[in-house]
Amino acid sequence: MKTLTQRLLGPVTLVLLGLTFGFGLWVTPPDKVQGDLVRLLYVHPAIAWVALYVSFGTATVASALYLWRRTRSLVVDRIAYCAVEVSTVFIALTLITGSIWGRPTWGVWWAWDARLTSTAILGVLALGYLALRRANDDPSLRARRGAVFVILSAINVPIIHFSVLWWKTLHQGATVFTDNRTLKVHGTMAWTLLMSFLGFTLSFFWLLRARYRLEVATESRCAATLDDALAARRSEGAL
Amino acid sequence: MIRTALLVAAKDLRIELRSRVLLWQVVPFGVMALLLSGLALGPTHAGHSSAGPGLFYLVMLFVALLMINRSQSLESRPGTKASIATLGLDPAGIFLGKSLALALELWVTGVVLLAGAVLVLHTALAGALTALPSIAIGLAAMACAGTLYGALSTGGDGAATLLPVLALPAFAPLLIAGERSFSAALHGGALWEWWVILVVALVAYLAVGVLLYGVLEES
Amino acid sequence: MTGAVEVVRLRDAVVVANGFPLLSGVDLSLGAGSLCVVTGANGAGKTSLLRLLAGLVSLTSGSATVAGIDLANGDLRQLRRRVGWLGHEGSFYDDLSVQENLTFAARALERPVRDIGPALERVGLEHRTDTTTKQLSAGQRRRLGLAWLLIRRPELWLLDEPYASLDDSGREFFDDLLVDVVASGASVVVSAHDQLRSAALTPRTIVLAGGRVIGDDR
Numbered sequence: 001m002k003t004l005t006q007r008l009l010g011p012v013t014l015v016l017l018g019l020t021f022g023f024g025l026w027v028t029p030p031d032k033v034q035g036d037l038v039r040l041l042y043v044h045p046a047i048a049w050v051a052l053y054v055s056f057g058t059a060t061v062a063s064a065l066y067l068w069r070r071t072r073s074l075v076v077d078r079i080a081y082c083a084v085e086v087s088t089v090f091i092a093l094t095l096i097t098g099s100i101w102g103r104p105t106w107g108v109w110w111a112w113d114a115r116l117t118s119t120a121i122l123g124v125l126a127l128g129y130l131a132l133r134r135a136n137d138d139p140s141l142r143a144r145r146g147a148v149f150v151i152l153s154a155i156n157v158p159i160i161h162f163s164v165l166w167w168k169t170l171h172q173g174a175t176v177f178t179d180n181r182t183l184k185v186h187g188t189m190a191w192t193l194l195m196s197f198l199g200f201t202l203s204f205f206w207l208l209r210a211r212y213r214l215e216v217a218t219e220s221r222c223a224a225t226l227d228d229a230l231a232a233r234r235s236e237g238a239l
Numbered sequence: 240m241i242r243t244a245l246l247v248a249a250k251d252l253r254i255e256l257r258s259r260v261l262l263w264q265v266v267p268f269g270v271m272a273l274l275l276s277g278l279a280l281g282p283t284h285a286g287h288s289s290a291g292p293g294l295f296y297l298v299m300l301f302v303a304l305l306m307i308n309r310s311q312s313l314e315s316r317p318g319t320k321a322s323i324a325t326l327g328l329d330p331a332g333i334f335l336g337k338s339l340a341l342a343l344e345l346w347v348t349g350v351v352l353l354a355g356a357v358l359v360l361h362t363a364l365a366g367a368l369t370a371l372p373s374i375a376i377g378l379a380a381m382a383c384a385g386t387l388y389g390a391l392s393t394g395g396d397g398a399a400t401l402l403p404v405l406a407l408p409a410f411a412p413l414l415i416a417g418e419r420s421f422s423a424a425l426h427g428g429a430l431w432e433w434w435v436i437l438v439v440a441l442v443a444y445l446a447v448g449v450l451l452y453g454v455l456e457e458s
Numbered sequence: 459m460t461g462a463v464e465v466v467r468l469r470d471a472v473v474v475a476n477g478f479p480l481l482s483g484v485d486l487s488l489g490a491g492s493l494c495v496v497t498g499a500n501g502a503g504k505t506s507l508l509r510l511l512a513g514l515v516s517l518t519s520g521s522a523t524v525a526g527i528d529l530a531n532g533d534l535r536q537l538r539r540r541v542g543w544l545g546h547e548g549s550f551y552d553d554l555s556v557q558e559n560l561t562f563a564a565r566a567l568e569r570p571v572r573d574i575g576p577a578l579e580r581v582g583l584e585h586r587t588d589t590t591t592k593q594l595s596a597g598q599r600r601r602l603g604l605a606w607l608l609i610r611r612p613e614l615w616l617l618d619e620p621y622a623s624l625d626d627s628g629r630e631f632f633d634d635l636l637v638d639v640v641a642s643g644a645s646v647v648v649s650a651h652d653q654l655r656s657a658a659l660t661p662r663t664i665v666l667a668g669g670r671v672i673g674d675d676r
Contacts, residue, residue: 067454117411124408131404135395137476140516145391148451152387152409155443226474233482236668243566250562254553257590318547321514322603326566327539453535 006209013206016199020046023192037104042192044097046200051094052122054204055087060154063147077143078219080150082211084129086204091123125153240449243332244339251340254313261344265305266351272298273355291362292370292421295352296414299378302348303341303410304403307385310341311393330453334386338448342382349378366425373424376437377417383444384409390455413440463490465614465645466511470520473510473669480506482669483520488647490613493640496649498666504649505546507666508616511647513537525614539567542612546619549603552592556583556602559591560609569609577605582631596623604635615639615646 024042031038062080065071098116099109110116129149136142255261276294314320353374356362388406392398413436420433466488473481481503488494496504509515511524513534522529527537550559560574578584581601591599600620607615621629639646648661665673 067451117415121408121411124404128405128408131401132391132395135392135397135401138516144454145395148387148447148455149391149405151451152384152444152447155409155440155447222477226477226479229474229477230472230479230482233479233669246562246565250551250554253558254551257553313551316547316552318545318549318599319551321509321512321543321545321547322549322563322606324514325512325538325541325543326563327535328566330535 009202009206009209013199013202016195016202020192020196020199023188023195028188028192034105037101038189040097040101042196043200044094044101045193046196047090047097048094048119049197050200050204051087051090052119054201055083055090055208056122056126056150056154058204058208059083059087059150063150066143066147067151074139074143074219077139077146078212078215079208080146081133082208082215084126084146084150085211086207088123088126088130089207090204091119091126094119095123122153129153240329240332240335243329244335247328247333247336248339248343251310251313251337252343255340255344260309261306261348265302265309265344266348268305269298269302269348269352270355272301273352273359277359289422289426291356291360291367292425293414293418294360295356295362295421296377296417298352299345299349299381300407300410300414302352303345303378303381303385304406306341306344306348307389307406308399308402310337310386311389311398315393315398330456331449333456334383334390334448334452335445338379338383338386338445341386342379345378345382346375349374363425366421370421370424373417373420373430373434373437376434376441377413377420380413380437380441380444381410383441383448384413387444387448387452387455390452412436416440464488464523465490465492465525466647467523468510468520469522471510471517471522472519473506473515474518475515479669480515481510484666484670486664486671488645490645491640491643493636493646493661494648495661495663496647496666497651497663502666503669504666505618506669508543508618508647508649511614512541512543512616514543540612541614541616542607542610544600544603544607544615544617544620546600546622548591548596548599549606550591553590555588555590556594556605557587559602560606563606564609567610573609574605577608580608580635581605597625597628600624604632611642611644613644615644617646617648619649619651621650 020042024039028039028042030036059080062076062083065076066073066080095116098119102111102116103109129146132149133142133146136145273294276298277290280290280294314323353362353367353371357364357367385406388402388409392401392405395401416433416436420430420437422428423430423433464487466486468484468486471481471484471486472479484503484507486507496507498504506515510517510522510529513524513527513529517529524537525540527533527540529537550563554562556578557574560577561571563569564571564574575584578587581604583598583601583605586594586598591602594602600623604620620632624632636646636648663673663675664671
């Protein structure tokens with residue numbers, strides 16, 4: 001039976017995303033420099049935040065829990081797997097929305113900027129994880145290797161975070177806060193940005209939950225298949 | 240752990256000296272790859288020294304993939320795997336030993352290809368020699384990372400094609416930092432930021448390897 | 459001859475790999491100092507059973523204790539150090555010589571390197587110390603594996619189809635060796651298609667089919 005939180009997750013997410021799009025497209029004013037292009041910033045940073053930190057962070061924590069014997073279970077392995085799948089989608093959306101913003105701003109769809117490049121690398125790492133999952137049928141081996149791979153990939157995330165500071169190339173610096181931690185964005189823009197971060201973060205957990213339930217259903221079907229395989233194997237001895 | 244590491248490294252290097260795969264296959268592959276990359280750039284750009292650092296590291300990356308595959312294949316034959324498993328060696332020691340042997344092999348190949356970059360890509364000799372320490376650290380980091388990714392990809396479906404998919408994205412930061420530090424050694428510029436990346440990567444892969452290689456070795 | 463101390467205890471042991479049940483519920487108890495032959499047709503699960511006992515494959519369900527170590531929760535590395543495994547695929551590294559392989563293994567387990575010579579003499583490889591493993595015949599590779607077990611003297615020997623690739627004199631040598639090993643108090647589990655020929659050996663025989671025990675002459 002679903003808890004209240006589980007029942008509210010979907011509707012609250014939809015409301016927040018709806019408000020984000022509504023405010024972002026019609027309520028907030030255009031930027032004095034970027035014009036209407038600024039409206040992409042109500043989507044892109046939030047998606048990037050989910051891609052790099054929330055989803056990959058969830059996968060990393062779940063993988064670390066799997067590697068620690070006390071908390072090792074196929075539940076946390078499933079969470080890690082589903083989180084990386086959803087992360088892959090968000091990474092792709094980060095690059096797509098970033099390209100759409102970059103084309104009129106920088107004149108090109110793709111620039112060899114450190115943050116763009118690092119995000120693309122993280123995306124390929126996520127695809128590598130999915131390839132690794134498919135290479136092994138044994139659940140325990142698959143889970144262990146996947147967990148170690150996620151931990152290794154997580155090393156890349158700090159490099160992405162510091163890349164803007166260290167390389168200072170085309171990509172803009174921190175979007176929301178100045179170096180002194182004061183808010184750069186004000187008024188309706190700030191509220192819309194906050195709604196977008198909340199909305200996309202909740203959408204990650206909503207998608208994660210849906211994907212997790214699908215994975216449990218898939219494994220149940222495989223377990224039933226295994227029971228049949230065991231029965232067939234035992235019957236070999238009876239012949 | 241250290242005793243096991245030295246035992247495993249000595250074993251891997253002895254096998255290499257006996258089989259000479261590095262000498263007769265890997266180094267020629269590296270040299271050919273360097274020549275091909277020069278051909279791909281065309282005569283105008285191939286002789287430009289600015290191409291040297293990037294092409295050197297790119298070729299070393301592919302050489303590393305070959306060597307990682309070779310290193311893992313030594314352990315993955317069914318009879319070998321089972322009999323070595325019964326020795327119950329410390330996994331951290333195995334990781335350090337295989338990484339050390341792989342690093343030494345990459346360093347030897349790196350020196351040969353560096354000479355190739357000086358000769359055919361007109362990379363300045365003085366700059367190349369200045370870049371040697373950063374190259375050594377970069378290749379050591381590659382060896383540690385490669386040992387881990389090699390263990391991750393072994394035994395599964397399509398192991399040989401899985402290794403590049405897993406390892407190349409992780410090698411990319413090493414490629415960037417290595418190329419930048421090599422270029423800085425050639426043309427001047429800030430070196431320390433790239434050194435930090437290379438050293439942090441080396442330490443991180445060493446730490447993860449020592450802590451988690453045993454998890455990969457469990458059956 | 460069977461000891462009171464149990465060295466192997468399996469209860470409904472299931473091993474699944476790649477979705478296929480290699481063992482589908484094995485019940486087995488072996489006492490210390492016993493000799494057991496596991497027979498069965500190809501695909502019955504003989505090798506899988508021995509690999510489970512050696513800690514080389516994971517237990518999927520059921521319970522299994524080998525040499526005092528619980529296979530579900532215990533340290534499999536410790537188990538592998540306590541049992542001796544001789545597979546039919548050959549042993550160690552192809553590009554190293556007989557002497558180099560055994561020296562590596564001895565140093566890994568901190569065994570005296572001086573024990574290598576007598577072990578090689580016992581198995582008839584004393585003139586092959588500088589031969590690389592890949593140059594040995596299949597039977598000679600098996601002897602190399604045996605030499606290592608003689609150096610280690612584990613409490614449980616697991617020998618997977620040791621008679622394959624052996625000629626008559628090889629089988630006779632192997633039977634004599636088994637007599638010595640059993641007499642020393644170690645437990646031995648051998649997988650074979652046929653019964654052991656030597657009259658000096660009176661093994662317990664279990665029959666596997668479909669990944670479980672269907673016959674036991676205990």
